[in-house]
Amino acid sequence: MELLLIFIIGLLHAAGIYMLLRRSMFKMIIGLILLGNGVNLLIFLLGRLVKGKPPVIDEASKVFTEIYADPVPQALILTAIVIGFGLQSFAIILIKRVYKVLETDDLDDLNSTDEEI
Amino acid sequence: MIKSLFLSNILLALVWVFATGTLTQENFLFGFLIAFGILWLITINRTEIKYFSFVPKILWFFLFVLSKIIAANLQTVKESLYKKDDLSPAIIKVPLAAKSDLEITFLANLICLTPGTMVLDVSDDKKAMYVHSLHCEDRDTFIKEIKTEFEQRLLDLMR
Amino acid sequence: MIMLTLGSLFILSTAVAMLRKPDVYLRINITTKTATLGLGLILLSSAIYFWDYSVTTRVIAIILFIFLTAPIGGHMLMRSAYLTKTKKWEGMKVDDLEGQYDPKTKKLYSEKRNTGFAPETTEKD
């Protein structure tokens, strides 16, 4: 299963980059979201996978009595997800604004700040 | 008004107890407090809500609805095996006797959960409801069915 | 167990139906109800499985939520599909809704209107 997950991680990264290379701003954001998903899964994978044993201590006991999933990557991903949400909401609104002001979704129309001397 | 708010409060407290899964006095009280807070938070002066209180009626109605739902599902199972040709979908206008928003909503939900029908929209003057149906051979029977089986029962219950 | 099996079968049947129904209205119509019952059964079976007061109440809560929300979602979607003039299956015989929306304000009339034309009384806003 890990192999498949690795495949998916690779695919998410590749897809994210591919979308980032498109000319549409919208796709750019999709790319970033895909990359974010890929990274989250990567962190998850590298914390090693444990099936069906959430890191929640039993009601009855005070410590874990059996094997449990590594909680650290989960906490990290949670943080990353929330941060990612903040960033991507901003980015989404940004493209909306850009479209409102510049009336384009084409990144190739957004060169003036680079090209002006 | 105060009464119905109180009722909603109790109801929400019960939901809380359900959700948390611990039925104790403290938990109910706690749920009550939280619900109180929430209701305080969301209440603005608007026309008051009527509450239904006839438990047996509710139960009966509930069973009825359940049977309809099961019927609906069985029908779908059948449907999924049917060919396209056997369908005769239609969008039918059903005049409404229900007046309040809550009544209409309940009715709509009921219709949605029952066989082959789905509410598409309610007219802005709340006089008619447009219902999408999988099978509708005859408009009048269809309307009648809805009006008697659902609307009537529901209104009985709620008024 | 039986409930579980039944539930999953109901869901399967919905899935099949979803694939087979010719237009979007039919598909929406189908899903909202079958799935809810199928899901309800599965959830109930899990309530039985755990046979625990807290789980049971929670399951009931979930089922209630689904019964409350799923039809609304379906209704909203179907309504929007209609408003955006998604293609209907040619098998649909009767459509009372046709022309009942005011094309500008999206106001829905209960009385029969002259199709296609906005009534003169429509105010511009």
Next chain:
Amino acid sequence: MSLAEYYNYVILPILGLSIILVFIRFLKGPSIPDRVIALDMLILIAIGIIAVYSMQNDQSTFLDIAMLFALIAFLGTVAFAYFLIQRSQNDE
């Protein structure tokens, strides 16, 4: 057949098959509402899977996820509906 096997070999495959069928509907479209209702349906099935999974692993905690899914899933559908209407207004 043990309970675990039953989950694995009967229930989950059935649900899985449903997923695939619904997913095919998603891929086929053709309209956006089709896709949306497919997504909606997928989430519902996922709730089912979660329930099964919680039984399989004897973890009632998972049901909470199901609860959350149930509560907010339709919001997405509503959003799509909203979008469709808005866009059609925009186009006119």
Next chain:
Amino acid sequence: MNNSWIVLPILFQLVSAVVLLLTWGNIKIQKIVSILLSAIGLGIGIWLFLLIYNHGIQVTQSGNWPAPFGITFVADTFGSTMVLLASIAGFSVSIFAAGSMSRARLRFGFFPLLHFLIMGLQGAFLTGDIFNLYVWFEVIIISSFVLITIGGKKAQLEGAIKYVALNLLASIFFLIGIAFLYGLTGSLNMADLATKVQEIDNKGLINVTASLFLVAFGIKSAVFPLYFWLPASYHTPPAAVGAIFGGLLTKVGVYAMVRTFTLIFAGDVFLSLILSVMAALTILSGALGAMYHRHLGKIFGYLIICHIGFMMAGVGMMTELAIVGTVFYLVHDIIVKTNLFMVSGLILKINGTQDIKELGGMYKSKPLLSLLMAIPLFSLVGIPPLSGFWAKLFFIKGGLESKEYFLIAFIILGSFLTLWVIAKVWSEVFWKDAVNLPKKSKGIFFHELSSTGKWVLVLPVIFLSIISLYIGFGAEHIVSLSQRIASELMNPASYIETVLSQKTIEP
């Protein structure tokens, strides 16, 4: 050694931001409160610096969990120096912003954002946890996103798209790097990582991870060939924003690079070589860009890149001497670049344009102000004994020591082109006769301001200029500080030991 108050600079900025958020909309109060709080923040920065300077590395384990289990905050000399510099820059910019930002922008939360940004920087400088560093970086970039777009002008938006996209990409690489590090070591505490990384057999994987960090921080610090977001965007926001960006943002990338490459990935020779080559090309690209452009903001933007190259050169050489240079340059550059962007804002405020072809006559009309502006300009060039000069001694000597002669050549080239560009700017903006063109920019011009308004704009420039002069003439202080920092960085044992030995405090 254990001091739970060292996070005060961070939390104080956070509280400041919260206070300002609560007064959202009332510009007058915000201006006064922000300046006041920045001043206190500066005081706290000084306090922390002196504390560390006199008592050595201080550590606090947040949550009172022993390292490596909680998040550790470490104030070593490097960190506390950077905190102080950020407070200085923050203080100046808050004053400058009070005088120069348009009311609309202030009403939309410029001040809280500024404090959030400073908080992010302080956090990045003080944290001892790699994931926490990531989180601080995110605070920095999101606030910079907002600041760069605040006002929503066309150019701002265009620049922001690239800024956002590439900085997010950098964050993603950073996160991938963290994932690998955690996968390899199971730890996130940097001191702990330093020890664990040494124990890993599969050095190759560590090296690859290091490359990811290199790229992530390389994008943040605008190194060749990763710098593209900077010239596309830095000149677009208002000067106060540009000042804080130009002064601090890229530097936090440099900081992170220095920190991780001396602590976690110490001794990676290949990486040093790559860094050296990147540094050389960074210098070249920055200098060429600055030569090519006519817009003051763009010129300064490219000069940021050029001078990041200097600092990278120091990191690439990776000798203690070279790190002294990097740290010294960092100190100098933060002050000077902040000042320069304020100066460019001032020029815009006076003349209504930033195109050097359209500027002129400043020397005639504002001789004293011109001389004031000459201080940051020529400090940047490094006319000895101004502040930009001293670090070069260390770079050159460091280059000789590590036999990276090509780097010396590029440093000389970079210095020369900087000199050329600044001399050109001086000649065009100050010497040349005023060009009478219709004013492009709207808003209140300098001469229309009340004298208080004028002073509010000029005071921060004077303040930073004095600091620049101090760095130049009192170079010994900064050099010995940099030497202390470099030696701490190159011998991280005490850092590691201090962090890992701090157990929980009994209440």
Next chain:
Amino acid sequence: MKSIIFQTASKYLLPLLLLFSVFILLRGHYLPGGGFVGGLMAAIAFILYSFAFGLKETKSIVKLNPRYLMPVGLAVSILAAVSPWLVNLPVMTGLWYDEPLKLIGMVGSSLFFDIGVYLVVIGSTLTIMFSISETI
């Protein structure tokens, strides 16, 4: 979105969702949940309501402008985080009430921290959503 059905349902869903969000928030320390998800749920509840009834009405329900909810939430979190300073402990050290309260369990600074998070999440999510809705 003037659908009567939707509006009515939303009216009743709102308290339900809010209730659920508090539930999620409070049990986070023991079972899956916590301030984040709780806050998101609450925000979603209001958003739903705003879909049905429009922004103006929703705003009048929320009473406190979400823009001010953010600093308030932050302030709660910060207070919870720095309270250990008073007893000379590092920030974020958990301070606990000795006796567990029934239902909620142990009450400590981390609970207040989570409540702060909850408020911030509501505040920021609503700020985002409301600003968008306003400008459509």
Next chain:
Amino acid sequence: MIFAVISGFILAALVPLFSSFARNLIPKIYPFLPLGIFIYLGTCFSQVTQNAPMHWSYNWVPSFGVNLDFRLDGLALLFGMLITGIGTLVFFYSSYYLKEDKYLDRFYGYLSMFMAAMLGLVLSDNLISLFVFWELTSISSFFLIGYKNDDPSSRKSALMALGITGFGGLVLLAGLIWIGFVGGSYSIIELVNSSELIKSHEAYPWIIGLLFIGAFTKSAQFPFHFWLPGAMKAPTPVSTYLHSATMVKAGIYLLARFTPVLGGTDSWNWTLILVGGITMLYAAAHSLFRTDLKSILAYSTISALGILVFLLGVGTEDALLAAGIFILTHALYKATLFLITGIIDHETGTREVTSLGGLQKVMKPVALAGYLAALSSAGVPLFLGFISKEIMYESTFHFSNWAIILTASIVLTKVFLFVAGFWVGIKPFTGNLPQEHAKAKMPSPLLWIPPVFLAGLCVLFGVFPGILDAFMQTVFNSMSPEGEVIHLALWHGLNWVLVLSLLTLGLGFALYKFLKPSQSLKGKLAPFDKFAPIELMERIGITFQSFAGSWTGFFQNGYLRNYVISILIFLTVLAGYRLYDGVDIHLDWSQISDITPSEFLVVVLMVTSIFFALITKTRTGVIVALGIIGLANCLFFLYYSAPDLAMTQFSIDTLTVLLFMLVLFQLPKNRSFSTRKLRVRDGALSLMFGVLISILALEVFEAPSYTEVSEYYAENAYLLAKGKNVVNVILVDFRGIDTLVETVVLVIAAMGVFSLLKLNLNPFNKE
């Protein structure tokens, strides 16, 4: 001694203060500064000439060995007295010459700063402080050349001068640090002891190369000479002071200073001979093609500087002595010529030699000064110029096999310079007074006394060279510590040198009679202009500028995707190479778990959705696909025991969908932009990256894992942190700071969205 240096800076710094209330006092007060220092140096004279250099030291940046080590020895004294002496005259001269000028206060500021820097330069024993002052002279020169800043050509010349000398300075810096690095000290006097060490070091050629570039640029040696004629845009007092008497000699000073440390090797000598030789001939010849007095002087100055470099290259004791004397000689007569040029310019309004003549009728003392200076320049006996010329010839005449060529070239140079000197010093005063200059008046004594005084010194030292013996001895010893005892005399006996000397005079006079300065002569040089170094340099400059443009345009091309590609390629190649280079790929199947059908299903769901998102044409399709990807993600989290994650991910996905839905309909219709070829390229690139990440993930996954930290959390979550959901405990307790900060991120994002949507400062917006 420090006060001597610092006072100049202080006075310079005080200018902005004074200018507000005591503007007019500045020209009256400031000239007393150089005078004071000159007198101070004079008091040091006896001590220094007794070979007891004076010291003063201050540890400036001891951490780098940078000290303000001032050491007053013969060479320093010679330069110091020139700087302050000529400085005094120039300061006084300027107070009248630039009387009308609006910004005279600034002028004195720069001038004081320059003087102080120059003094610091010659007094510094520390390499770094020497460099500090070196650069300060360049920068003050920049300000002085660009003094008339409304004149574009002034600005251009200032830039060019700064460009050349600044470049040389930086190169010099590298050389100086290298010397210190190799020699182990930054003190010149200490370096003399490690001279052999440095000379035998492998870096020696590099070191002297760098040093030479520094010296040549500053002292205007070929091919860096061209900035100097340009620098004549500066007011004449500045040209006098900086560009003939002092600053340009800094390079010479540097070479002289380093002769005992680095000199004496073939590479040292021959480079200097070659460069100096070319410069002196080239510039001397050039001076004859000029008609502007200052231009002639500029070229003859360059030539003189060439001579000095040449002499230092010859490097014999005679040559060093000759250099020492010639520094003084040249300073005296050249300063005089510059000053009288200034007077001529001031009184007649022209410096065009072709239109000048007969001025002795109206300004006798000036004419006298001119004659004397020209004669000294020509090397006529009884003038100091003669003595220096004699020793010069003497030194080349005895220089190994190359004596004839060297001597011939210096004789030729001298002949040309003879003419140039006469053109400036004699021609304007003799002949007929043109009508348009008839109204020229005798200038103020402040103007004419300085040149007359200097010219007088030329004669005084020429007639009684013995006065200089002791002085020149110490100067000589600074360059050649073990050098012999010298004795300057007018008469060296009848020898070949004398013959050559007379020959020079004869040829020079003949050439002067034969060749008249004219515009046509100037024009004859035009065809060669495109080979002139200045042309080449300008062309290099233009090429460089356009290179800057294309480089910048190439990388900063405005296309986001190109930026991403460049970042990506960089990362992939770097990480890929390191992966290939250092990682042994190995697979251990034991860590890998089985695939259950339901998991596989989720995988299929995800993969298909990703592809769907990639290829679908509608944006809504993408969003729905994103929803499915998120759902599949949730299921992964669920399967692998992360309920919190599943919940959060789902909520956030829902919100994201919502966000997109609220925004999307305002976007324009989706268009397909890229060609198939482009898509394939991008696909390959992204695939490369994906594969890289996959391999890395696999490798890291296979690496042994450490669980210390998570075990600690698990053990203490309930016991110490009193929570049972460990993830939540981490979030609110163990790593609570992260959480606090991430909420801040949300807050900022919300603020950002708010301001993005509500604030719009665009001037013409339709909204």
